[in-house]
Amino acid sequence: MPFNTGWLFGPAAAGSTQPGFDDSQLQTVTLPHTVTPLSWRNWDPDSWQQACVYRKHFGTPAQAAGMRVFLAVAPR
Numbered sequence: 001m002p003f004n005t006g007w008l009f010g011p012a013a014a015g016s017t018q019p020g021f022d023d024s025q026l027q028t029v030t031l032p033h034t035v036t037p038l039s040w041r042n043w044d045p046d047s048w049q050q051a052c053v054y055r056k057h058f059g060t061p062a063q064a065a066g067m068r069v070f071l072a073v074a075p076r
Contacts (some may be wrong), residue, residue, distance in 0.1 A: 003056075003071070004031040012051035024057050 014020045017061035036048040060069055 008055040
């Protein structure tokens with residue numbers, strides 16, 4: 001199952017790593033992703049240095065109900 005689309009990204013906030021957090025204000029992104037477009041000119045690291053969070057909602061197959069599910073990154 002491809003897993004790089006449908007991620008949510010934004011500033012970390014209290015509870016943003018917990019289930020049930022209201023993530024409706026986060027931006028939808030595809031991975032790989034960059035926090036901010038980088039430029040060789042007029043680049044100010046202070047403009048993007050902050051704690052951020054990535055979130056993803058996904059379903060599991062019915063036959064996995066009650067089981068542990070592990071995600072693994074496959075080599076390219």
